[in-house]
Amino acid sequence: MRKMLSIFALLFTIQTYCQNIFDEKYNGCDTEYFKTESDTTSVEMASDFVKTLSSNFDDETVKKIRGILSLQIIVGTDGKSCLLSLDNETNIETSKLAIKSIIDKNLLWEKPKEKVSVVVATKFYGNAVEVKRLGISKEKGFHELTN
Numbered sequence: 001m002r003k004m005l006s007i008f009a010l011l012f013t014i015q016t017y018c019q020n021i022f023d024e025k026y027n028g029c030d031t032e033y034f035k036t037e038s039d040t041t042s043v044e045m046a047s048d049f050v051k052t053l054s055s056n057f058d059d060e061t062v063k064k065i066r067g068i069l070s071l072q073i074i075v076g077t078d079g080k081s082c083l084l085s086l087d088n089e090t091n092i093e094t095s096k097l098a099i100k101s102i103i104d105k106n107l108l109w110e111k112p113k114e115k116v117s118v119v120v121a122t123k124f125y126g127n128a129v130e131v132k133r134l135g136i137s138k139e140k141g142f143h144e145l146t147n
Contacts, residue, residue: 021072021119021136022085026100029074029082034115038137041145043075043112049120050129056102066091070121070134073103077115081107084117090124 019031054062067090074082083103088094119134133145
């Protein structure tokens with residue numbers, strides 16, 4: 001019985017951990033059941049991603065930000081976003097970006113048939129920004145989605 005409880009606790013921990021792709025985690029998302037994009041994009045943005053960030057970052061951040069910001073976003077069946085986890089490799093501290101609030105309040109998607117986890121990697125070069133959608137699968141690991 002004790003061994004069974006230990007196995008259950010281990011499986012629960014693994015399942016909970018696997019829901020968050022990145023180390024910086026956020027609460028408040030409905031993570032009961034969702035799919036993760038693997039080979040193709042399964043939901044399209046209804047908002048312009050770069051415009052959503054730039055219009056909500058303060059002017060100082062827009063001018064100075066450099067590096068890569070990777071976001072794991074849960075898209076609900078209502079098309080609303082919920083930031084679940086992130087990896088911040090930029091020169092701006094996460095706390096100064098207010099990224100959870102920006103994504104949850106402003107980034108909208110076409111309504112999917114079911115909840116989906118989307119990974120968006122954004123590289124800030126100064127005057128240019130590059131955005132890529134990433135999928136994850138057993139066969140390919142993390143990889144860029146082309147459609």
